[in-house]
Amino acid sequence: MKPLARTVIPTVSGLVLAFGLTVAGQQPSSADEACQAYGETSEAAGRAIAAACQELTNLTPYSWGGGHKAEPGPTTGLIYDQGGEYYDDRFKVGADCSGLVRWAWFRSTGDDIGAGGTGSMDQELTSHSFTRVSGDQGAWVPGDVILWPGHTAIYLGNGLMVQAESDPTGLNVRPVSSHGSAPTGVYHYNGDGGTPPTNLKVFKFVVSDAPSYRETSPANPAGTLRAGTNYFYCQAKGEPVTVGDKSNVWWLKTDDDSGNVNVWISAVYIANTANDTAPTDVPNC
Secondary structure, eight states: OOOOOOOOOOOEEEEEOGGGOEEEOOOSBOOSSOOSOOSOOOHHHHHHHHHHHHHHHTTOOBOTTTTOSSSSSOEEOOEEEETTEEEEOTTOEEBOHHHHHHHHHHHHHSOOOOSOOGGGHHHHHHTTTEEEOOSSGGGOOTTOEEEETTEEEEEEETTEEEEEEETTTEEEEEEGGGGOSOOSEEEEEOSOOOOOOOSOOEEEEESSOEEEESSSSTTSEEEEEOSEEEEEOEEEEEEEEEETTEEEEEEEEEOOTTSOOSEEEEGGGBTTOOTTOOOTTOOBO
C-alpha cells in the first residue's frame, strides 16, 4: 500500500459490499486519465494493462491484503491500522497494489508471480521472466512494473501508471510522480508471453443487493447476492428484467450469499451496463 499523509478517516457512507458489511465511503475505482497503454508495447504487456484497467471499469475497490490468497484475483483483505488510520477490509472483496499487479499479469500470461506483497516482489518478478531496467523513465515501456517500498503499479506510458492506491482513493490512473519519491525498481517482462488462462471467474461490481434465481427467469427464486464486488462464471440471455429505468435480458451465473451455487442474477444489477447490453468481459455460458 502506498503510504499517504492522512489523519482524517472518511465516515461510513452505508455502501454495502459483498458479505453484507458497510465500509468507509470511497469511490471504489476511478481514473482521471484514460486507462490504456500510451505507446507501443508487447502483446503480453498489452494484455496485462487491459486486465488492470478492466478492474477500474468493474469498479473493483481497494482492499488492503486483497488479491493475496492461494489463487490470483480480488479477494477479501485485512485490517489496516497504521499511522493513525484504520480500515477493516476483512469483508471487502478487492485488491491492493501488489494484488492488482499479480492479477493483471496472471490474466496476461497464466503465470502467477506469487501471493507475497511488495517486500518480496523483486524476487517474485525476477523469478518469473521479469528483468530490472534503468530507473530513467525514458527507458520504461507500457506494462513495466514499478516498485517502491510498500507500493507497486503498472506503467502505462506518458508518465502515467495504473494502481490500487489506498482505501480512500481506490484503483486509479495517476502520474508516476504523484507517488512523491523515486522507485526502487522497474521491471520489464521478457518472457514468451505465456498462455492467458481460460474459464476464469470475472469480477463485477453489483450496485445493490440482487435476488438470485435458479434459471434465467424470475420464476424460481433462490436467494440474495450482496452488493459490492462479486465473481461470475459466465452469462446468457433469458427473460427481461426491469428495475427502475434499467432493463436487461442478460443473466450472469454466480454463487450467491445465501449459500446457493450456480444461480443467476439479472444484469440490471451490474455497474456500467447499458440496457439490454451484455456486461463486458464475461464469457457466454
